[in-house]
Amino acid sequence: MKYILTIIGLFSCCCAFGQEKIVGKWKTIDDETNKPKSIVEITEKNGIFSGKIIKLFRSPEEDQDPVCDECDPEDGRYMKKIIGMEILRDMKKSGSEYSEGTILDPNNGKIYKCKIWLEGNNLMLRGYWGPFFRTQTWVPGQ
DSSP states (O other): OHHHHHHHHHHHHHHHHOOOTTOEEEEEEOTTTOOEEEEEEEEEETTEEEEEEEEEOOOTTSOSSOBOTTSOTTSTTTTOBSTTOEEEEEEEEETTEEEEEEEEETTTTEEEEEEEEEETTEEEEEEEETTEEEEEEEEEOO
């Protein structure tokens, strides 16, 4: 009986203090080339989710520590290093999805409205520009 109560207590603590499933590290996969692009770490603070790039997968001939020279000069991320840059901002949970936030594509400097949701172990991210959108699949990262 003592063991059953201990297991129930541990399970209750884990449920009460469990983090959102999207919190953690995700490997981004390019939707055009199907190759890994980066590792993004998603965090949560006061119900707001954000994500920053912590690693880039670059070919040897590419700059290994690039800056966002395509970002809008009015954006605080302009000419800042992409590694460590917050690209996902202001996401809020709404049912089984996260929305109301934005994502920056540092390759072209554009900011898109976005929503994210889980499909199995993968995170799906859809960026919107007017009626157009692109969807990427992010997989659990290291």
